[in-house]
Amino acid sequence: MPDSQKKNSNLKTEMEAESLTSRIEGEMADESHRPTVPAAMEYDYTNFYFGAGDDPFALLQPFDTWWSQVKPAGYYLFELPLHSQPGTRVDVEDTKTGDILRGLVNFASYNYLGxxxxxxxxxxxxxxxxxFGGGASGSPILSGTTxxxxxxGKEVAAFKGQEDSLIFPTGYSANVGTISGLMRSGDLIVxxxxxxxxxxxxxxxxxxxxRFFRHNQADDLxxxxxGFDGKKLVIVEGVYSMDGDVPPLAExxxxxxxxxxxxxxDEAHSAFLFGPTGKGVAEDQGVEDEIDIHLGTFSKSLGGQGGYIVGPHRLINYLRGFSRSRxxxxxxxxxxxAGLRKALELAQKEPELRTKLWENVAYMQKLLGDAEVPIGDSTSHVIPIMVRDDARIFMIGEELLREGVFINPVRYPAVGKHKSRFRMSISAAHSPEELEEGAEIIIRVLRKYGICP
Ligand SMILES: Cc1ncc(COP(=O)(O)O)c(C=O)c1O
Structure with a gap:
């Protein structure tokens, strides 16, 4: 681009940035149209994604202005530091007041088996x-494999009843590395x-x-x-992480x-929990052998970190060479x-943990169901509490925190617009008293906001 044009577009960017900043400031000053929620809450991350011009920093100032308004109004509820282990009760730092809130009933952690x-x-x-000390100090293909x-790796493959496994640093990188390691330009992924x-x-x-097919609808798939000629890969999840429902695998x-x-x-939320031996939803639905790639994480039910795929030797061998994220x-x-190996051993030796989890899920569904709390189509330990109000979700979240429940708000863009919810995670480790106490607080607060009768 010629320099003269660059100069113009820089000017344009600065002007745009200033005008976006003053628009946000102006709208925030005028809150008459919405007394309870700051007007800045009408904006979200997507408003700060694209900006014209050549300076990648042009959006920082408007973003800062927005952030300084919305953080105390609710966004501070993300990344609250825990001062305890992620057990069924947690001590959480309220970064708005500086208080440490102690003994909150925890429905936010993934420790499904405790x-x-x-x-x-x-x-x-x-x-x-x-x-070994702290870290692996190397890539798995160089010096990082102990x-x-x-x-x-062998234990995971054996547990899943598959020939071989590949271990990744996270579940995130397992998906990224597997999909991009196998599929190429000109192929189709649905x-x-x-x-x-x-x-x-x-x-x-x-x-x-x-391409994306409508949630759980095989006819749309x-x-x-x-009409597509060429290599095709279809991807589904075992338990959907924001809705808690499962796919119709046979269809x-x-x-x-x-x-x-x-x-x-992707059995991130279902492996080690579903099925007669805990392998996952594919085992539960009796279709394990008809699935080509089984993927999961160690960060949820096993309470550690890392991701995996299991499958035939040839697949693993190929992806060992092509999964760049690994x-x-x-x-x-x-x-x-070391912690994961012990956790996997316990998960297999103690099937009663899974029994307890499903008892807890049934009990919580009854407590919430009796109070007509809207929980979508969840049939699992991931229970969405549907608020469907992108602004008020934070007000309700603040109140739940202060009343004694730690649960995460989820809003756009993590879920669709006007599909805001709290995502509740149930653990086998919750006692009946903790479930009752947590449910009582949630129902009381939701009633106040008209979310349930
Ligand atoms: C379905 C699904 N896949 C993958 C991941 C990523 O896993 P990890 O947190 O281990 O990176 C998540 C995390 O929430 C998930 O819900």
């Missing part, structure tokens, strides 16, 4: 720290419309043609696959077979792997 803080897990972590990693961001990012990185498999498409399932990244810390 494994991350079990004494056996802590002991395994301590012992590994003595031997004998703990090698053993754990994912459920509610697929996780890591699935979407893997699709983008692969440069394949991307059929339409989206129709989806039938459509994949009809079109010669491979099928991948081999260009440091291996998981051996300390974490």
């Amino acid at each position: 494994l991350s803080y079990r004494p056996e897990v802590k002991k395994a972590i301590q012992e590994a720290a003595e031997v 004998d703990l990693h090698a053993q754990f 994912a459920d419309q509610f697929a996780h961001a890591s699935v979407v990012d893997g699709m983008i990185l692969s440069k394949a043609k991307s 059929d339409r989206k696959l129709k 989806i498999i039938e459509v994949c077979k009809k079109h010669g498409a491979r099928l991948m399932i 081999f260009f990244s440091c291996a998981i810390s051996p300390v974490v792997v």
Whole structure:
């Protein structure tokens, strides 16, 4: 671009930035049209995504202006520091007041089996720290693989009943590395419309043609696959992370077979929980052998960190060479792997943990159901509490926090506009009293805001 034009567009950018800043400031000053919620809340991250001109910093000032208004009005509820382990009760720092709120009933952590803080897990972590120190200090294909990693990889494959496994630093990188490692420009990937961001990012990185089918609707998947000649991959989840529902796998498999498409399932929220031996939703629905790639994370039910895929040797061998998010990244810390090995052992040795989890889920669904709290189509331990009000979700969230419940608000763009909700995670470790106390607070606060009768 010629310099003269650059100058003009810089000027334009600065003017635009200033005008966006003053518009936000002006609208924030005039709150007459909406007495309870600052007008800045009408904006969200997407308003600060694109900006004209050449300076990538042009959006920083308007973003800062917006952020300084919306943070105290609710956005501070994200990233509240915990001062305790992620147990069923937590101590949470209220960054708005500076107070440490102690003993909150915790519905925000993924510790679905309560494994991350079990004494056996802590002991395994301590012992590994003595031997290995803190980190892996290398990529898994270079120096980062310890004998703990090698053993754990075998244990994960054996648990899932598959030939081999590949361990990634996170569940996020497992999706990104697997999808982009396998699919190429000119191929087709079709994912459920509610697929996780890591699935979407893997699709983008692969440069394949991307389509989305209507949530859990196999007939729409059929339409989206129709007429495409070439390599096809379909991606679904075991339990959808924002809605807590599960896919109709038999129907989806039938459509994949009809079109010669491979099928991948992300069991981030369902592995170690569903099915007769806890392998996941595919086992629960009796279709394990009909799925080509099984993916999951260790950050949820096992309470640690990392991601995996399991499948045939050939697939794993190929992806070991092509999953860039794995081999260009440091291996998981051996300390974490030691904890994961113990957590996996406990998850298998104690099926009663899964029984307890499903009892807890049934009990919470009854407590919320009796009070007519809207929980969508959830049939799992992930229970969305539908508020459907993008502004008031934070007011309600603040009140829940102060009343004694730690639960995360979810709003656009993580879910669709006007689909705001609290995402409740139930754990096997919750006692009946904790479930009752938490439900009582939630129902009382929701009633005040007219979310339930
Ligand atoms: C469906 C799904 N896949 C992948 C991930 C990423 O997993 P991790 O947090 O282990 O990176 C998540 C995380 O929430 C998820 O919900």
